[in-house]
Amino acid sequence: MENNNLNISVDSFKEALTCGICQEISTLPVHGVCCENAKSMAPACLSCVRAYYELNRPIHVRSVYSKKSYNGCGCNLNIKNRRSESYYCHTTQLDMVRNLFGPSICPNEGCNVSCSTTAELRRHLNGSTNPNDKFSACIKAFTRCKYCGIYGKREFIDGKHFEQNHSLIQCTVCWKHVMRGTALEHYNNHRRELCIFKDKIIALGLK
Numbered sequence: 001m002e003n004n005n006l007n008i009s010v011d012s013f014k015e016a017l018t019c020g021i022c023q024e025i026s027t028l029p030v031h032g033v034c035c036e037n038a039k040s041m042a043p044a045c046l047s048c049v050r051a052y053y054e055l056n057r058p059i060h061v062r063s064v065y066s067k068k069s070y071n072g073c074g075c076n077l078n079i080k081n082r083r084s085e086s087y088y089c090h091t092t093q094l095d096m097v098r099n100l101f102g103p104s105i106c107p108n109e110g111c112n113v114s115c116s117t118t119a120e121l122r123r124h125l126n127g128s129t130n131p132n133d134k135f136s137a138c139i140k141a142f143t144r145c146k147y148c149g150i151y152g153k154r155e156f157i158d159g160k161h162f163e164q165n166h167s168l169i170q171c172t173v174c175w176k177h178v179m180r181g182t183a184l185e186h187y188n189n190h191r192r193e194l195c196i197f198k199d200k201i202i203a204l205g206l207k
Contacts (some may be wrong), residue, residue, distance in 0.1 A: 047107035
């Protein structure tokens with residue numbers, strides 16, 4: 001009888017964690033926020049919800065204007081909204097239960113690291129990792145540039161985009177901060193200016 005009760009308990013936990021979209025145990029469970037009913041319904045995987053609402057696609061190429069909520073509450077949601085908080089919230093109260101069912105695998109193709117806990121996976125995806133985490137921030141995760149708001153994969157936002165648009169170096173001639181992408185042009189401007197200045201020095205007989 002005790003084993004039967006244990007099996008029922010485990011099955012109940014699994015059912016409570018079953019994603020309403022993929023029907024597997026939720027990876028990084030989230031809940032809808034569109035209405036009070038949504039908050040009490042079954043969770044879903046973060047990646048499933050983002051895929052359902054097309055949140056990783058630019059707003060102007062999302063396939064439709066609105067969609068029914070994934071959880072069956074009946075709400076129609078405008079999927080042209082920029083903010084993810086309009087669609088879901090992280091169900092952190094289920095973290096400890098989810099951890100009982102094994103590691104949390106990063107859902108991003110090309111990453112797929114195995115995090116020990118749900119909280120670690122959440123930090124891995126949102127870029128708030130700490131020194132105790134096994135993995136750094138996921139370069140395949142979508143994020144928003146903190147300087148200009150452009151949206152894309154972290155490997156692009158923190159890499160090429162940052163270097164070309166926000167990375168500054170200090171010029172040791174004029175001490176101005178210049179964009180990395182325009183540093184060579186800035187240097188060449190100084191060369192031309194110094195050549196002109198040199199000619200003036202020579203003309204004044206100061207050389």
